[in-house]
Amino acid sequence: MSATPVNAEPPAHIEILCAVLREQFPDKVGSLPLSPETRLRDEISLDSLDLLTLAAVIENHYGRAVLDEQTNPNVFATVGSFSRHLAALSTERVDS
Amino acid sequence: MLYSLFQAAAARAPERIAIWHNSRSISYHALDARIRSVSARLNELGVARGTKVATCVDSRPETLVLYYAIARLGAQLISLDTNSTRAELEQVLLRCSPALVVAEGRYREDLRAALASLPEPAMLISEGSEPHSLADLFREGPSPSVEAKRAPEVGPFHITFTSGSTGRPKGIVVSQRALCQRIGAWIARAELSAADEHLCALTLSHAVGPQYAAFPALSSGGSVHLMDPLMITPQRVLRYLSERRITHFAALPYFYQLMTTVPNVEAFDLSALRVAMSVAAPLPEETARAFFAKFGVTLNNGYGLSESGIVIADLTQRTAPRDATIGTPQPGVEIRLLSDGSSPSRSDAAEGEIAVRSQTLADRYFSDDDGPLLRDGWLHTGDVARRDSEGRYHIVGRLSQFINVAGSKAMPLEIEQVIAQIDGVREVAVIGVPDPRTTQKVAAFVVGDVELSAERVLQHCREKLAAFKVPAYVEFLSELPKSSLGKILKTQLRSNSERG
Secondary structure, X not given: OOOOOOOOOOHHHHHHHHHHHHHHOHHHHOOOOOOOOOEOXXXXXXXXXXXXXXXXXXXXXXXXXXXXXXXXXXXXOEHHHHHHHHHHHHHOOOOO | OHHHHHHHHHHHOOOOEEEEEOOEEEEHHHHHHHHHHHHHHHHXXXXXXXXXXXXXXXXXXXXXXHHHHHHHOOOEEEEOOOXXXXXXXXXXXXXXXXXXXXXXXXXXXXXXXXXXXXXXXOEEEEOOOOOOEHHHHHOOOOOOOOOOOOOOOOOEXXXXXXXXXXXXXXXXXXXXXXXXXXXXXXXXXXXXXXXXXXXXXXXXXXXXXXXXXXXXXXHOOOEEEEOOHHHOOHHHHHHHHHHOOOOEXXXXXXXXXXXXXXXXXXXXXXXXXXXXXXXXXXXXXXXXXXXXXXXOXXXXXXXXXXXXXXXXXXXXXXXXXXXXXXXXXXXOOEEEEEOOOOOOOOOOOOEEEEEEEOOXXXXXXXXXXXXOOOEOOEEEEEEEEEEOOOOOEEEEEEHHHOEEEOOEEEOXXXXXXXXXXXXXXXXXXXXXXXXXXXXXXXEEEEEEOOOOXXXXXXXXXXXXXXXXXXXXXXXXXXXXXXXXXXXXXXXXXXXXXXXX
């Protein structure tokens, strides 16, 4: 796994995300180094069904919906944007 | 006709919510006003009866406003797939030469380039486009001073192009009349009423989302909740179905399969959900069983093509699935099963190619090059089904997908169903690959748990299948190649296997 940069993404979330990406899409991720800047669509070539699968696995891990009507559609742009979203979710009140 | 159906529903309950989108809602009365004002603006731009308007728009209320406005003017709607690549958009636009294209901002540059190569100039309305922008078209507020003349709503209306995953896209032309037959048949069969709450998480840029989710809802006085198909997740949808007491929902089999993996589902109450349609790909029996076991909801299987609309459906509710039946014919639909090229007017076998005659059939293919849609008034689907003793239909496979093993015909679907029974198998696709000795041999591509072995798969197949149907080889993949609609791309598996 690539080194976590100094301007650290919350490590727990980004590490979970990278682990899920490697486990779910071994052919697409391969030996590609993953960093917060890695683009899910363009670099890992995840298509819409892959992103759905990714979201489903992450949801099952966190035990809650990871997207809602307020979510910015660009959340899936990069490893960093998705993990920042997960970090924000986990600090949010669950009763929202 | 399409707009008239909406107008009648709007007149019955003008204050009823027609569309929910995120936390916005719009009543039937307000929606009607917006349809009238957009149709007046389109009319000012020259859109009239027969004008071809191409759209490349997201699943939002404005899209439905636009579709109804086009219908109200008797114009033609070419809905471009929002998953298209630039090359695909160019190819379709070049073939259909629309007079006007309405598109989300992110397609603006691609479309501008594509439109420049058209023989006839076309106007583009998009975000920030000149002289007319998307915001101008959808601007709220009073209608233009002149009410657009309503044209008779007849003739060709909804044109969709099948995805370009296999060669040249094929355009399918559905008339207002056929579309309204599809809507009417679905309302009758699913017993839709003004009390229904529909969740539409299918793209409005294909045929099935508008034709089987949005239009039937808005023709029967119900509310349709729009959700961006790219922003759906199993838990988000479960929460929405539960909290908003949704009664009618449609999704791909794969989405239902993902829903069955959600842990701790006690928090979700799907007791209001009457109809949960599985669309666009065959529903695996295992998915239907797992879904029922988890949620107590019967997934409603069905069969249809863009050419035909849904012609066979199973609307069973709240009972454990017995098998993978696609159900019984829709009202007004004639089905014949043809064995060995027999004529539908003379024969109906217990098993054979599905032929359909119905008022819901498309009018024609967009280009004559794509051949005639009908033969003697019947659509020959290329899909093979059998009919059981109760008159229920079951898909057996596709004619062109028969695997010819030394003269014996193996059906991929049958083999796939057998392999899917094995513990640890998540997905499977079976194809025929060339073999110098037997013409073709059976190849199985399996996505499954790491401990699963080819020997285990073969052993199970040997137990359940005739020898010629047992795969000659089994390959494990981390995933199957799929189209944007979730259909497994067997052509890609075939070319990969030939290369490998």
